[in-house]
Amino acid sequence: MYYTDDSILPENQAPLIITAAPYGPQWLPGDADIPLTWDEQVQVAVDCYNAGATMLHVHVRDPATGQGSINFDQYNYMLDRLRTAVPKMILQVGGSISFAPHTADAKAKWLNYDTRHMLAELEPKPDFVTVATGTTQWDVVSMFTPDDIKGTHLDNNPAVQAAWAGMFVDAGPAFYLEHLKRLSANKIQPYFVPAHIHQLEIIERLIRAGVYKGPLNLAMAGYGGGTLGRNPFHWMDFLRQVPQGAVTTFWSSMRGLISLSAMAIVLGQHVRVGNEDNLWGPDKKRRSSIQQIEGAVRLCEEFGRKVANADEAREILKVGVWYDSIEETLAKIGLPPNRRDGEQGFLLWETDGRKTVAKVAGDSHPMAYCMVPPQAAKLALEAHKAAKGLA
Amino acid sequence: MAAHLTNFEIYGGEPGQLVEFYAALFGWRIEKTPGIDYWRIEVGADAPALATGGLTHPPGFGSHGWLPFVQVSSCADALATAERLGGTVLKERTAVPRVAWHGVIADPAGNRFLVWEPDPTAFPPPEPD
Numbered sequence: 001m002y003y004t005d006d007s008i009l010p011e012n013q014a015p016l017i018i019t020a021a022p023y024g025p026q027w028l029p030g031d032a033d034i035p036l037t038w039d040e041q042v043q044v045a046v047d048c049y050n051a052g053a054t055m056l057h058v059h060v061r062d063p064a065t066g067q068g069s070i071n072f073d074q075y076n077y078m079l080d081r082l083r084t085a086v087p088k089m090i091l092q093v094g095g096s097i098s099f100a101p102h103t104a105d106a107k108a109k110w111l112n113y114d115t116r117h118m119l120a121e122l123e124p125k126p127d128f129v130t131v132a133t134g135t136t137q138w139d140v141v142s143m144f145t146p147d148d149i150k151g152t153h154l155d156n157n158p159a160v161q162a163a164w165a166g167m168f169v170d171a172g173p174a175f176y177l178e179h180l181k182r183l184s185a186n187k188i189q190p191y192f193v194p195a196h197i198h199q200l201e202i203i204e205r206l207i208r209a210g211v212y213k214g215p216l217n218l219a220m221a222g223y224g225g226g227t228l229g230r231n232p233f234h235w236m237d238f239l240r241q242v243p244q245g246a247v248t249t250f251w252s253s254m255r256g257l258i259s260l261s262a263m264a265i266v267l268g269q270h271v272r273v274g275n276e277d278n279l280w281g282p283d284k285k286r287r288s289s290i291q292q293i294e295g296a297v298r299l300c301e302e303f304g305r306k307v308a309n310a311d312e313a314r315e316i317l318k319v320g321v322w323y324d325s326i327e328e329t330l331a332k333i334g335l336p337p338n339r340r341d342g343e344q345g346f347l348l349w350e351t352d353g354r355k356t357v358a359k360v361a362g363d364s365h366p367m368a369y370c371m372v373p374p375q376a377a378k379l380a381l382e383a384h385k386a387a388k389g390l391a
Numbered sequence: 392m393a394a395h396l397t398n399f400e401i402y403g404g405e406p407g408q409l410v411e412f413y414a415a416l417f418g419w420r421i422e423k424t425p426g427i428d429y430w431r432i433e434v435g436a437d438a439p440a441l442a443t444g445g446l447t448h449p450p451g452f453g454s455h456g457w458l459p460f461v462q463v464s465s466c467a468d469a470l471a472t473a474e475r476l477g478g479t480v481l482k483e484r485t486a487v488p489r490v491a492w493h494g495v496i497a498d499p500a501g502n503r504f505l506v507w508e509p510d511p512t513a514f515p516p517p518e519p520d
Contacts, residue, residue: 025517026517027517028514028516028517029488029489029512029514030512030514036488036489038425038426062427063426063427063488064424064427064429064487064488065485065486065487065488065515066486066487066488066489066514066515067515067517067518068517068518073428074426074427077425077426078426153516153517160516163518
C-alpha cells in the first residue's frame with residue numbers, strides 16, 4: 001500500500017466498509033448478545049445493515065441445538081433468508097466450517113476436505129467465503145486480559161481457555177489449491193484472511209501462478225497467538241506490503257479492535273466489528289454488535305470519512321468481478337507483472353484437494369532425511385548413473 | 392423425584408415420509424419446523440397427556456419405536472440415579488437451547504426413555520472451530 005501526502009485526507013479515501021460479525025460462535029447467551037432462532041439470526045443482519053454495516057460475516061447457529069451449525073441445508077436456508085431480508089448486503093461466509101454429511105449419498109460423496117469444499121456449493125451463493133492460506137495456530141485467548149473475559153464462561157475457567165488456546169486453522173496447499181479452484185468455478189470470491197505477512201506472500205504466489213484470477217480482498221487477521229498481534233509497527237509493515245489495488249479490512253479482538261479500527265479508518269482501510277471479535281466499548285462497558293457498528297460510524301464521521309452504502313461497498317470490493325488472465329489480475333491488483341521465464345511464484349502440483357498425512361518436523365529433519373536417502377532419490381541416482389554410463 | 396410423561400418423538404431415516412402415515416392414521420396435525428429436519432406433531436387440543444410430539448431422524452444412540460419424554464426436576468440427578476440403579480446413560484445431559492436439558496436412559500432391560508428438565512437458560516458450551 002502506497003501513501004502520498006494527501007492519502008490520509010478523508011476526501012481522498014474510499015468510503016468505509018463496515019463488516020459486521022454479530023453471530024459470536026464462541027459465546028453463550030449469558031456472555032454476549034448472540035442470536036439463536038432463525039428470526040433472530042436474520043433480524044440481527046437487518047439491524048447491522050440499518051446501523052451502517054454493508055458486509056455480513058455469516059456463521060449459522062443451529063436453533064435446535066444452540067451450537068454452530070454444520071448442516072449444509074441450514075446454511076442454504078439461512079443464506080436464502082438473508083438474501084430476502086437484506087438483499088443488498090454483501091454476504092461473507094466464514095470458511096472455517098466443516099459440514100457434516102447427514103444422508104447416505106452425501107456421506108459417500110463428501111470425503112475428507114470435501115466437507116469444507118462444500119462451501120463452494122452453497123445455494124444461494126454468498127458473495128465471499130473466507131479462505132485461509134497456510135496452517136496457523138490461532139490461540140485467540142493469548143491476547144485476552146482477565147477484563148476481556150469478565151462475565152463470560154471463559155472467566156476463571158482454565159479448561160475452556162485451554163480449549164480455545166489450542167485452536168489452529170488447518171489450511172495447507174492440499175486444501176487451498178482445490179478450494180480456490182472450486183470457489184472460482186462457482187463464481188464465489190475468496191476473502192483472504194492472512195494471519196501474517198508470509199501468508200500474504202502465499203496469496204501473491206497463488207495469483208502469479210494463476211490459481212486465482214480476481215480482485216484481491218483480504219483481512220489482516222490480528223488475534224495474536226500465532227496470528228498478527230497488536231504491535232502497530234507490525235500492522236504498518238503488513239499493510240505496506242499489501243498491493244495498492246487490494247482492499248483491506250483490519251480484524252482484531254476485544255478493546256484492541258477499537259484502537260486498530262481507528263487506525264484503519266485514518267489509514268483509508270476498512271473495519272470489522274461485532275461480538276465475534278469484541279464485547280466491549282472503550283469505557284470497559286459491554287457493547288452489542290449494533291452499538292459497535294454505531295461506534296465505527298461515529299468515529300468515521302468525526303474524522304470526516306464517508307461510510308459506504310451497499311452499492312459503494314460492492315463497487316469498492318469488485319463483487320462479482322473476475323479477470324481473464326494472470327497479467328490482467330496482477331495489473332488490476334497493482335502487482336508488477338510476471339517476468340518472462342521468471343519465477344511465477346508457485347510450484348504447482350496436482351492435488352485431489354484431500355487432506356495429506358501430517359508430517360512431524362523435528363529440529364533437524366532435513367539431515368535425518370539425508371542420512372537415509374528416499375527410495376525415489378536412490379532410483380533417480382541409479383538412472384542418472386546409467387544414462388552417463390557410470391553404472 | 393416427581394416425573395410425568397410430557398411428549399414423544401418418532402424416528403425415521405426419511406422422517407418426512409412418515410408425516411402422511413401418521414397424519415392419515417391418527418389425524419394428527421404435523422408441520423415441518425422451518426430450516427430444521429424436525430416435524431412438530433399436535434395430537435389434539437383436548438388430548439389429556441402426551442399431546443405433543445416430534446418426528447425426526449433416528450438419534451445417535453439408536454432406537455426403534457417411539458421415545459417417551461419424562462419431565463423431571465433435575466436431568467443430571469435423573470441420569471446419575473438411573474446409573475446407580477443399573478440403567479445406562481445413552482445420551483449425556485444435553486441442552487435444547489433456551490428450553491430444557493435432556494438425556495436418554497436405557498433401563499436395565501434396555502427400554503429407552505428421555506428425561507426432560509425444563510430450563511429457559513439451558514445452552515450448550517461453545518466449541519473451538
